[in-house]
Amino acid sequence: MGEGLTADAIQDLVDAAEREGRARAAKSQAIFESAREAAGVASGDGIDGGETASASWEEAVGFVADRAGRAARLADLTILAQPGEGSADEGGELLNEVLFRSGRPLLMVPAGATADTGAHVIVSWNGRAECARTVAAALPLLKTAQRVTLLHVGEEHPDRPGLEALRIYLARHGIESEAVRREAEGVSVADAILAAMQDCGGDMLVMGAYSHSRWREMILGGVTRHAIQHAAVPVLMSH
Template identity: 45%
Template sequence: MTIRTVLAPLTGGAVCETVAQAAARLARAFNAHLIGLHVRTDPATAVPYVADGLTADIIHELVASADRAGAQRAEEARKIFESIIAELGLRLDAPREPDKPSARWMERTGIVGETVGRMARVADITVVAKPDPKHDPLTAGLLDDVLTRSGRALMMAPPKLPERIVERVVVAWNGSTEAARAVSDALPLLKRAQEVSIVTVGDIHPERPDAEAIAEYLTYHGVKPQVLKMDLKDGGVGATLLEAATRARATLLVLGAYSHSRWRELVLGGVTRVVVDQADLPVVMSH
């Protein structure tokens, strides 16, 4: 089991460079194929207007303006992607070879979250930006969409990346199916880490596998983790996990993403949301 394909959805906004950097580093480390993806919203559906009172000429100009803005974002995203893969030595549109990383650029038109979520189903891992609605509104729901629509691993890239992402990894463990899935998806990363710490917060339900059980499982895969048991701190489980990551000088956190249903949408659970909002290190999540 390894990482052979990495998807990097790039919005063209301020966070593009961080996402491209993190994704390209992963692709280079695993000799994987990197797909840079930009999804353009259909300008005919992107223009907010009320038909009553607007002439056809005005509506046409609004759509044309949205189309020009979309083309500009796509071009900005493509230039950032091509610059970073050149910097890191990935070959663009080259014939694929198993022992060399490669990359290609793709553009699609559609609803951003739905389109990226579908394409992420055929990637080993997708790198998205830490949501930053203030500076890049398109990042606001993208992480949630990829997590809940893809069924694959996701890496959240913060604004500032560590020098080496896969160096000291903290695994949040509570014995749940979400945590087990996250460990399985992150196994290629754990095998490359210099240090791996299994972190539990409080007591684990007696019917769930404890920290020692998952640590033993990892030893069969060549990973020798240490176990760190944390008491619940003020701020809840999410804040305690982030404190543990800081204490371990972690460069990466692995977390099983929990969600619950709110009407017809999946909404990230409390611990996951705290980590997403407050983490300043890359986080690998699975749902």
């Protein structure tokens, strides 16, 4: 057994971590302010009831994923970069914590995405509660889309709302849509969804997240995990 760290050594580690945290916060704030100014967005907390967008910077001490997951509960939408190599959220911990802790919708944006995305939205539908919750959150985006395609892979479950029921629901909100059905022949459901996205020319995907347990998907794989790793367009999802 080796000797443990001395109190001074532990304090040195804590001090170094705090210095690194302050440096990362300062760098992040500089990037935030630069992006805000470039977009012409005013600095403010948005509580004055104005019609124009505003943005404010906040800092908190703690684990990033945990704090972000809680803060997102009072956000209409959380926008995060797609996890992956070179990303600050390489393993996807931040994205998953926001999905599971917030109860709110999340928009995952891959590198290279443009601001004009959302002209053709693909809704991946399976009739489950997670999917219905995401569709409800997506209504403002669906109303402004030029085209909405409803996608179902495989056979519809007899005890869940199908594509036609979803089409009628959206029509009641003034949203026209078309239905596309695909079979997952020789490929996974996740691959079939992403292939349909490409075939249909969609530039945004709407889907429920983790219909199965997160641990099952992490071990065995699943639609959500595959989409997080491989989607080439922004993905709106909620759990």
